[in-house]
Amino acid sequence: MGRPTIADIAQRVGVSKGAVSFALNGRPGVSEATRARILEVAREMNWRPHSAARALGGARAEAVGLVIARPASTLGVEPFFAQLLSGLQARLSRQQVAMHLLVVEDSEAEIEVYREWTSAHRVDGFILVDPKIRDPRFAALEELGVPAVVLGGPGRHGALASVWADDREAMVSVVDYLAALGHRRVAHVAGLPGLRHTRRRMRALRDSVKRLGLADAVSLPTDFSDAEGAAATRTLLSRDPRPTAVVYDSDVMALAGLGVAGEMGVAVPAELSIVAFDDSVLTRVTHPSITSLSRDTFALGGQVADVLLEVIADPGARRDLKTGTPRLVVRQSTAPPALGKGTKAV
Amino acid sequence: MGRPTIADIAQRVGVSKGAVSFALNGRPGVSEATRARILEVAREMNWRPHSAARALGGARAEAVGLVIARPASTLGVEPFFAQLLSGLQARLSRQQVAMHLLVVEDSEAEIEVYREWTSAHRVDGFILVDPKIRDPRFAALEELGVPAVVLGGPGRHGALASVWADDREAMVSVVDYLAALGHRRVAHVAGLPGLRHTRRRMRALRDSVKRLGLADAVSLPTDFSDAEGAAATRTLLSRDPRPTAVVYDSDVMALAGLGVAGEMGVAVPAELSIVAFDDSVLTRVTHPSITSLSRDTFALGGQVADVLLEVIADPGARRDLKTGTPRLVVRQSTAPPALGKGTKAV
DNA sequence: GCGCGGTACTAAACCGCTCTAGTTGCGGGA
């Protein structure tokens, strides 16, 4: 005989399938004595529920979906995703909820996967990452009527729940700090230009330098790779006058930038200050260590999972959770600009 | 009306459910005309298969499982996992196979998840990572009779397929290289002592130093964290005479070790050579950049996925794939030892 | 004209579980 079913248990105990189902699900309708007997036999026979059969009846899949539209090869480079995944897992696995993960080409394919997994009852909800400027995924998910939480916001994601950090405030705090150190020429190596948070950071930077009366700030968009981060840094350091401080949208790019500075003979932090959005082991262990906006991505993952589980439990609820603004962890890569070139040139 | 089912299609076309099923699955039993008509209506109604219903009938789940027994918080630290995941994804998503991911406490919980997912038809096969010295998971998976591939080998994993790199050969090549540079005191900051590949590397190191007539080599086990990597490095550099070269079992630990050397005033590579197992962006962008054993973890993930898909397609097949031995990428962190202390002391 | 084999299709069982409607037996109130 193959895997035991509730029918097998029923036969062995001498009751009906229904009674077994009631007993196993802690539902009224059986006496305590019978329930105990059924549970015992179930354990004895090593019975386990068949989730597909349950799903057919419309029950929970006990899984959530995460579909990422990025080249798979870049995932390994970014500590961000790995940490987010860890945080999600830590929270989800406490409730025995698994995660369905898939990497696809683009948003269109992503939406198709949302459709498939939803109609197949494969998952109970989705986590949507990398919200874009005009993002077709919001409407698609709403139309499907499936629970979902958007990571990154605030903004127009219709009725979808969201978890977001205040990128604007974070960028402002960085620029304020650099200005206080005496920097007047701040540049920005940004991430993918289509992403909302990239745009928010670029705006915040522009607004800040205007407010503080600094020199106009450039934001160079990249694809988040170390290669483009290095290239952007080379571009910036070749300018005359060159910036005295550069803010990077990821830790990997900051590290790459640090390498380029070394290669070009620009001393960090004496001649160039470097700040990274996103903290990780990378920024801590280099020399000089890198001043970073730290935002506990692991905890963020946990919060996202929390909100999603909540929305799954009560689809009516609208959650919009603002996480703590990333705080600046000052390390060795930032200092007042060199007097010779930094301050007088403006 | 909710989601359309094949019954809805059947009604609309005016045929039976069976005919629709045949048509949709490209199976004989319907005329081409009817098939075309059914496919058209299915597309029109936006029909999608319900995987739970299929799974009930015993079909593929079109998903594989990866269960990792490590503290979730360490996952984000190791680029290795992220890259492996990327590689797996890249290969799996080409076949529209998804991945079920779960992080658990220990091997026992891991086995329980294998049982559950198998009996629930949630996945078609498993990827087993971190094989341990006496590993209960092999027997459990074999007993379940579910396709699986072990990452890391070679050795006794019974009938399970495996994909493995030759750790022994890799370690030998590192020690040969260091010896050729003139190093006589080589130390090793190892990973988790319970893992098979840790043991293989430790053995290979011991054998190599004996063969080459070098000083006895120490291997300090760690938990792969940057903290323990740093601590182990401090221990090693406090010895007298201290080693002139240290091999690290991961890139993160090598980076941490580099930091400690800086903090203790030990010049790299002049006074200390550093080699990392596992290459990643981390070893490339630091200064000095770190000589590493590079093994394209992304490609490794693809190979693992390949073998698993093969074993799923033909459960009788026994695959045992040896991947290319990691090759040494020499960067700035290795050099001949300083004459003063390095060579004469032995 | 009849039987034969093959094609195109239908009806219904089946997968494992949930859940509703219905049945049984029993104690208690009128």
Add this chain to the structure above:
DNA sequence: TCCCGCAACTAGAGCGGTTTAGTACCGCGC
């Protein structure tokens, strides 16, 4: 004594597919 209500349990429909057994019809050879 009879009926009511409740607890304990059963029977069976239903979830959305797949698959098997069976049927109707066709052209063909004898």
